Amino acid sequence: MAVQNLHEVYFSEDKKDEPLIWTDIETKNPDTTPPNLDINRINVVATPTNPDNPNGETVVDIHFYVRDDISGYGIGGVNIRDPLGNIHHRWHYPHDNRGMYVNYVTGKYRKYTKQILLPVGSHPGIWGITNIHVSDKAGNKKDYDFTEIVRFEVDEDVPAAPTRVQNALLPNYPNPFNPETWIPYQLSALADVTVTISAVDGTFVRKLTLGHKPMGISVE
Known part of the structure; x- marks a missing residue:
């Protein structure tokens, strides 16, 4: 088992920390725009882990494309809604997000995959993606909401039709x-x-x- 025993040694009687040194860096090409998600190229593949005797456990692969102009795609997240209306959030860390800078040429769409394992006992029915948000390494963020909102007006002068629901x-x-x-x-x-x-x-x-x-x- 690894341990971390630490000890500090001061070489003078003055134990005050030195003042921080600040440097302001200005760039002629600042990154102020968020990444773009290609909403027309989102593909979801769901595969049950036990198709002969389904128990709710399912592997979900979400494939999508992101493009950033300067600093590169840094981090994202996906919200999925289960058949009961509950929202589940999962973070996405791209495989090339390991340092301060990306190791590829920016400005082009790159394919990414987020894999989610729905646990045993997950509710059967239609699951859906409600939201995907993406951020670049400069901190610019953009949120893509796929929730459809239907607006309608209720005329109080018109009697409501009876609800035809049966047991x-x-x-x-x-x-x-x-x-x-x-x-x-x-x-x-x-x-x-x-x-x-x-x-x-x-x-x-x-x-x-x-x-x-x-x-x-x-x-x-």
Whole structure:
């Protein structure tokens, strides 16, 4: 096991630190513009680690292209939204971000890949990228938000149409007789929910008392 034993020795009775020496550096070509992300070349590949018996664990590879004019792409981040609406942030450190300067010619798009491992038990359904932000080595930042906002006006003089929602048990994922499964269901109103699981021959397997649940779609 490594240890770090430190000791300081002063060679004079005056133990005051020397004043810092400052140097102002001015450049005729300052970097004031953030990197560019090519939003038309973002590719996402999701591969389950156990396709024969899915358990939620999935390898997600996000491929994208970034260009910076002077100092080079320094650091970035990706926000992904799960089917329940939760946001998960992951940092991206490019492989050529190991020093103060980049080792390539700037000004051209370069391909990068961020790999994310969704853990066992991740919710099934549609995941999505909501945001990617990129910064260069000079500290210039730019945020790319892919969230779509729909604006609409409600006319108070027009009566609202009734909501046509029915109680329904939606297809589960994966098979309910696996060690772990997710059961989505839809409610037409606030209600107490109990789910009974039976075998194909009608034999009772398990009863789930889920309690008071709101109208809409829920996943257990």
